[in-house]
Amino acid sequence: MDGFLTTAFLKSFPENVRKALFDEENNYYDLYRAIKKSLLIVGADGESLYDLLESLSDKDPEFGKSLSSLEAAGKIKARTSEDLIPDSFENIKIRKSILKSLASAYTQPADVVFHSIIEDPHWKNELMKVGYKPLVEDNDLLTAKVRHLFKEKSLPLNIGDTFNWARFLSNFVHPFKHIRIKDPYLYKNIHSIDLTGMIKALTRFSDPEQLTIEIISDLHADSNSRVEETIERIRKMIDIPKYKGCLKLYTQRGSASPVFHSREIWTDFWVLNAERGFDFLKLEKGQGKVIKENKLFLTGRYSSEYSAWHQIKDNWDNYLQSSKKVKDLVQFN
Incomplete structure (x- = not known):
């Protein structure tokens, strides 16, 4: 129900x-x-x-x-x-x-x-x-405050526009049990993605003991030192101690790269697709500035039985099977 x-x-x-x-x-x-x-x-x-x-x-x-x-x-x-x-x-x-x-x-x-x-x-x-x-x-x-549960919201972003992840996402936050992020370039471009702002906004009403945050990306690593450097950068960005226990990092297997083309944040109630990825901002305090034209699509769980929300939910186990845990490469505490 x-x-x-x-x-x-x-x-x-x-x-x-x-x-x-x-x-x-x-x-x-x-x-x-x-x-x-x-x-x-x-x-x-x-x-x-x-x-x-x-x-x-x-x-x-x-x-x-x-x-x-x-x-x-x-x-x-x-x-x-x-x-x-x-x-x-x-x-x-x-x-x-x-x-x-x-x-x-x-x-x-x-x-x-x-x-x-x-x-x-x-x-x-x-x-x-x-x-x-x-x-x-x-x-x-x-007042249409929860329109995102039933519709698709499209937000075009042009070069020079201002944007802030925390302000944008705060309009769509609920108590979540699952937050899933899929982007093949998230680890590689981690320095230009406000992952801290995203996680802080998304978890505002969530209980760490009832929440799981899963991230699938590609480490693009050619050596163990490169892997450790990438993970250390993520460790510093996710500087939210109470949520570190919820966090599970995965890297996609090389043979599965076609599976992970799309870039999304999925929650129990909606999915956000970033047409050109999450690294479109020049990060600054307060409002960031768009440096790469992009379009965000927010699709609600109850918008359609064929929506991207259901597609990701139904395929998530397959995504995990096409990945491996980062902690198998480097211990992440």
């Missing part, structure tokens, strides 16, 4: 989907479309779901029929939900009524929780930290 709709979210769902038809900044219809196409299988409290379907049979029979068909097809699943607060949530200082509904939602076997409104942003961050799942609110959908 991909997502769970809280009772509060479910109640406003039909009205917000209707509004989305006339407001392109509203992502509710994108969510609805993803559910209809089975890109996003969601659950909801069974009692609340059936109450809503019954009320829609009188108020809006056409939409009620559509939701009923989604439930019958298993695209919206009725779940048993209890207002019990798990022990791990007991110490969060949030209003009890909110905590009951959301703590219960977080115990569901889903990757994302959809809720109506969280009054305090601090509460939202605490819930995501303890529950370790993204929490999507009404406002996130109404």
Whole structure:
């Protein structure tokens, strides 16, 4: 199950989907479309779901029929939900009524929780930290803040443009369990890639004990000293002690070079493709300057069943089999 709709979210769902038809900044219809196409299988409290379907049979029979068909097809699943607060949530200082509904939602076997409104942003961050799942609110959908989950975003970068990885990525950060970076030239061009800024931004909501960061590149090494020099450079750039234990470095096998042509950052919820690689910046404090024309494509997990997100997910084990761990060459602690 991909997502769970809280009772509060479910109640406003039909009205917000209707509004989305006339407001392109509203992502509710994108969510609805993803559910209809089975890109996003969601659950909801069974009692609340059936109450809503019954009320829609009188108020809006056409939409009620559509939701009923989604439930019958298993695209919206009725779940048993209890207002019990798990022990791990007991110490969060949030209003009890909110905590009951959301703590219960977080115990569901889903990757994302959809809720109506969280009054305090601090509460939202605490819930995501303890529950370790993204929490999507009404406002996130109404203002297109999470459009990247359902669409492809394209960003052309021209020579002379300013760009900062941390600022760009911060708009798309969630609690991640997997971050995967694939670029055949990342190790070779490590001095011109802001890997530290990328990792710091991407891991902002992530728990080191639940996160794995995997990087596949090509060492382009012609001697052991060259290998050690490259790894030492990476060691200094990933100067984030709490995340070093999450980091796994791989080098592609020479016979597999055609497999690793594309350059991507993949997470549990989106994939970013850099058309001409990640070494397009002259690194400076604050904003870097683009020195090589490039285009970034950000594709959401729920945009299409044939998207690059699914392609990389389905092929990642093959990529690892076509690689070998860097620590086999040089110990990386």
